[in-house]
Amino acid sequence: MKTGGCPTLTVLFWLIFSTFGQAQTFYAIVVADTKDPVLIDACKRDMDVMHRQFVQMAAAIQYSLDERIVAQDDFGQKKLQAVLQEISPQPNDILFLYYTGHGYNLKNRTDRFPILMLEKEDALAGQNPGLLSIHTQLKKKGARLCITLGDCCNEVIDATRTTGRKRIPPKPLVLTNDSLNRAYRKLLLDVTGDVLIASSRPPQEACAHPDSGSFYTRAFDEMLEVAARSGADLSWETVLKNTQTQLSRYIATRFKQSLYEANLRETRQSAGRLTVYSSPEQPLLNREGVVEENHLTEQQLLDFRALTEQKVNEFQRYLSVIADPEQQDNIRELAIENALLLFLNDATMQVGSSNPKTAVKTYPIAIYLRRLKNLEKRYFDINIAFYDLALVADWEKTVSGYETTATYFQHFQAFNPKGQLVYAAKTAKQMAVDLQSRKDPFYEENRWTVLLGDVRLAEKGIGSGNKK
Missing domain, CATH: 3.10.450.50 (Nuclear Transport Factor 2; Chain: A,)
Known part of the structure; x- marks a missing residue:
C-alpha cells in the first residue's frame, strides 16, 4: 500500500472543497417594539410578515437562514449591539436588518434618515442610533449584500406612530415556486452592494394599524410578491418605486413619501457597472406634467x-x-x-x-x-x-x-x-x-x-x- 504523498496538495484539496461545500447564510435581524402599548399588535403583525419573507428569500436562493430577534424584554440598544457583534458574515452572505417601532428626527440634524427609539427614557435618549449609522455598521461586516429597512416615524414629536383606518390584510398572492425563486434570485443573487430604506421622509409620521401592521411594511410585502409575477424588469429600484406608489394609494399614507438609497453592482461578469440611485423628489405636476408656479389642478x-x-x-x-x-x-x-x-x-x-x-x-x-x-x-x-x-x-x-x-x-x-x-x-x-x-x-x-x-x-x- 502506498503511504507517501504530497502534504501540500492534500491541504490545498481540503481547503478548496471545504470552502466550496460551505453554505452561504442569509442573516435576518428583526428589531420590533412589541412591548409598546400603541404599536404592540402592529409590530407583531410586521414580524410575521417579514419572517415569512425571510423564509421565502432564503429558501429561494438556497441560503441557510440565521434569524435574530430583538423584541419584548430584549428590545433596546444593548441587545441590538450584542446581536450585531455576534454576527460575522462571509463575503458571499446576505445581511437584512428590519426595524419596526417608534422613530424621530431632530431639527438641526443633517441626516434625513430617522433615529430609532430603542431607548425611551430621557436619560438614555442619547444612545438611540440613527438608521443610517446602523446601516453603516452593517456594511462594514463585509457581506455581499446589505439591506436595512426602518418602518418608523421621521418627525420631531412624541415619536408616536399614528394609526390609520382599519384595513383587512390582503390575501397573499398564490405564486408558483419557480416565479418566487426567479424573483428572489434576481434581487438577492444578481447584485452586490447595499440598500437603505426608511418608510418616511422628514418631517413625516409613519402609519400602522393593529390588524394589518405598518403600512409601508405591508406595501413592501405586496410589491415583492407582485414583482415576482412580472419578473422581466425586476430590480430593487422597481420594487422600491412600486412600494411608494402603493403607499400613496392608502388614504392614511396618501401624502407620505419614503426615503431610500441604493449602491448596487450586478454580479454577472458581463455587467459589473455600479448603479447608484435614491428616492426621487415628487413635485406636484399638472396634467401635462409641468410644474406651475401659481396654479393647481x-x-x-x-x-x-x-x-x-x-x-x-x-x-x-x-x-x-x-x-x-x-x-x-x-x-x-x-x-x-x-x-x-x-x-x-x-x-x-x-x-x-x-x-x-x-x-x-x-x-x-x-x-x-x-x-x-x-x-x-x-x-x-x-x-x-x-x-x-x-x-x-x-x-x-x-x-x-x-x-x-x-x-x-x-x-x-x-x-x-x-x-x-x-x-x-x-x-x-x-x-x-x-x-x-x-x-x-x-x-x-x-x-x-x-x-x-x-x-x-x-x-x-x-x-x-x-x-x-
Whole structure:
C-alpha cells in the first residue's frame, strides 16, 4: 500500500472543497417594539410578515437562514449591539436588518434618515442610533449584500406612530415556486452592494394599524410578491418605486413619501457597472406634467383639501397632549413646538367664555398654547375632546395661491382633585387655511404647502362653572 504523498496538495484539496461545500447564510435581524402599548399588535403583525419573507428569500436562493430577534424584554440598544457583534458574515452572505417601532428626527440634524427609539427614557435618549449609522455598521461586516429597512416615524414629536383606518390584510398572492425563486434570485443573487430604506421622509409620521401592521411594511410585502409575477424588469429600484406608489394609494399614507438609497453592482461578469440611485423628489405636476408656479389642478386641490383635514386633526391631537397634565412635560413642550409648525407666524387664536360679560379675547397662537398648558395650575385634570369631523370649505383663488376655512368642534372639560367636573364648554372654531408655494426649510426648495392661520370662535361656547 502506498503511504507517501504530497502534504501540500492534500491541504490545498481540503481547503478548496471545504470552502466550496460551505453554505452561504442569509442573516435576518428583526428589531420590533412589541412591548409598546400603541404599536404592540402592529409590530407583531410586521414580524410575521417579514419572517415569512425571510423564509421565502432564503429558501429561494438556497441560503441557510440565521434569524435574530430583538423584541419584548430584549428590545433596546444593548441587545441590538450584542446581536450585531455576534454576527460575522462571509463575503458571499446576505445581511437584512428590519426595524419596526417608534422613530424621530431632530431639527438641526443633517441626516434625513430617522433615529430609532430603542431607548425611551430621557436619560438614555442619547444612545438611540440613527438608521443610517446602523446601516453603516452593517456594511462594514463585509457581506455581499446589505439591506436595512426602518418602518418608523421621521418627525420631531412624541415619536408616536399614528394609526390609520382599519384595513383587512390582503390575501397573499398564490405564486408558483419557480416565479418566487426567479424573483428572489434576481434581487438577492444578481447584485452586490447595499440598500437603505426608511418608510418616511422628514418631517413625516409613519402609519400602522393593529390588524394589518405598518403600512409601508405591508406595501413592501405586496410589491415583492407582485414583482415576482412580472419578473422581466425586476430590480430593487422597481420594487422600491412600486412600494411608494402603493403607499400613496392608502388614504392614511396618501401624502407620505419614503426615503431610500441604493449602491448596487450586478454580479454577472458581463455587467459589473455600479448603479447608484435614491428616492426621487415628487413635485406636484399638472396634467401635462409641468410644474406651475401659481396654479393647481382640481385633483391637486382635492388632495390638499384632504391634507388640510389631516393637519386640523394633527392640531387637535397636539391640543389634547398640551392640555393633559398627566403627559410628561417634555412631550407637552414638543407638542407645542410642533403645533406651531402647522401655523403661519402671525396666526392668532380667539378664546371666550360662557359668561356673557366676558369679552372674546385674541392671543398669538404661541401664547394661547402656553396658556393652555398652564391651565394645570388652575385645574387638577383637563380633557379636550373633538366631536364631528372637521369641515373644510372649497378653495378660493388668491393672488399668491389659494385659501379656505376649516371648522372644528371642541369639548373642553376641567375637573377638581375629587374628579368632579368644574367647567365644561362646547365650541365651534373656524380657522383660516393658506395654500401657497413656499420655500421648504428642510428641502431648501419651493413647494406647495398648507399652513393654518387665524382661529376665531364660530359659535359661542355652551359652558358651566368657572371660566376658562
